[in-house]
Structures are given as structure tokens and as C-alpha cells.
Amino acid sequence: MSLFGLGSRNQKTFRPKKNALPGSKGAQLQKHIDATLGSGNLREAVRLPPGEDMDEWLAVNTVDFFNQVNILYGTLTEFCTPANCPTMTAGPKYEYRWADGVTIKKPIEVSAPKYVEYLMDWIEAQLDDESIFPQNLGE
Secondary structure (H helix, E strand, O other): OOOOOOOOOOOOOOOOOOOOOOOOHHHHHHHHHHHHHOOOOHHHHHOOOOOOOHHHHHHHHHHHHHHHHHHHHHOOOOOOOOOOOOOEEOOOOOEEOEOOOOOOOOOEOOOHHHHHHHHHHHHHHHHHOOOOOOOOOOO
């Protein structure tokens, strides 16, 4: 299982939200995010809390954003299937092809759901990479 408890991407693309350990620095920062995000003041919601580490703040917000995108995409999975979304496009003029530069070096055409699956797997791998996102807050 991954650092963020999101499991394998072999499941459906939607993944459950990862919660920080109670009492941890991440849980404290998450409480601050939850309290300020609904305030209607976006500037305050994204401002670094006094005395907090910028890298930890960015990491917690990045993971939260990843979770929110997963939840949003989960609402679309029944409408966008490989049959009715055979390619990943942005309107009629733009098509996205997948390549991660490691296992798939040359861009390939995939369905929109497969593209999102590849993308979320790639993002999760970045989030699980301790050289990018250390698992212990304060590192």
C-alpha cells in the first residue's frame, strides 16, 4: 500500500481520501486547510500559517489537491468510459497522448479513462517518492 493509503490503480480510477494520523503535524495543517477553505477568503485559505514550514504546507496541500481531483473524477467515471471517450481530448483540435518517459517512452493514444489512470498512477508515484515527498513531516 502506498504512503497515502490509496491502494493500487488496478482498481477503478477513483481512490478514497487519505487522512493524516491524528495529532500529527499533517493533521494539524489539514484542520487549518479545512477551516480556511470554506471561509470564502481564498487568499487566507492558501496563505502559509504563521510558524509553519513552507515545504510541509505545500506537501499537505498537494496531497489534498490530489485527493480532491480523485473525488471529482470519481463522479465522472460512469459518463466517460473507453467506449464513449476513446481518446483524451481538449476539444476537437487537441488530443493528449500518454508517455511517462520510463515505461512508456513514445506517446501512445489511449482512452480518456486510461489516460487518467496512467496520470493518477504517475502522480501517486511522485507522492510516494521519499526524495520528493518525505514521509515524515519535518524532513
